[in-house]
Amino acid sequence: MLHIDAERVRELRHKTGAGMMNCKKALLESNGNFEEAIKSLREKGQASAHQKINRKTIEGLVNSYIHIGGRIGVLIEVNCETDFVARREEFQELVQDIAMQVAACPDVLYIKSEEIPEDVFLAEKEIESGKDDLNNKPDDIKEKIILGRVEKTLKNLTLLDQPFIKDTNITVDELIKEKISLFGENIRIKRFTRYTLGN
Incomplete structure (x- = not known):
């Protein structure tokens, strides 16, 4: 039987946010191929996320991000289903990452294409x-x-279609679906405002 190194499993968990056992299983199923394991976990995550996408989101966070130099600021609201998930460090990191994404994408005006x-x-x-x-x-x-x-x-105008700034192999939409799978709850970007100095 193929031996999967624990450090490799931890690396895959860090990269995808999936559980340790799911990471180990994905590596075994892909004969240790890291990229194939990532692809498999993402596909399963998106399938899992699809089942939760219509569930109500009444909790979450309002967060702010001020870019270095204080010339760009973002205020954002991201919702989830429970206060328990909203308090998780991983959820707070996700909200901060999305706020940074908005700051980095000056052309983005809408969350999804249906809003245009x-x-x-x-x-x-x-x-x-x-x-x-x-x-x-x-x-x-x-x-x-x-x-x-x-x-x-x-x-180029929609946030969900942007390549994620920390991993350009996935879009913001795919990132959120990965986190839906990780948390077991629906997650939705409710609204955002970008402030640019002088505008």
Whole structure:
């Protein structure tokens, strides 16, 4: 039987937030392949998170983050289901990480794509439709290109679609789903405000 080093298990737990036994099992199932174990845990975490995504979140934290130099500040509310989870150090770290993410992403205005107003979508579509490189494209191809470009632009405006600043292999959405799996509770970013000095 494959021997899994305890230090390797701890490293995987630190990287993914999954339980020790789940980390050991993932390493055994992947024959010790660290990246495959991470992928497996993330997939299971997202499946677990999907079952909890509609549960009510009435507890949580309001937190602030002031960037070095005091030129950017963020106020954020992140919700969970119970006060017990809200008091956990790991949850508080998550809220702080998300506040730092907001500070690092000046283009982000919305939490998720569903919040983007239709007029913003239509304005972006009009901008893309007027670009010269589309002039000789057939209409159906042109429409696909336009929608692809608009989707890419709008993703830059949404917090959940951003690559996580501490691990760019995952998005903020995937990070939250990992934490839902870890805590066993639904987690939701409720709102945020970014303050930029002089604006």
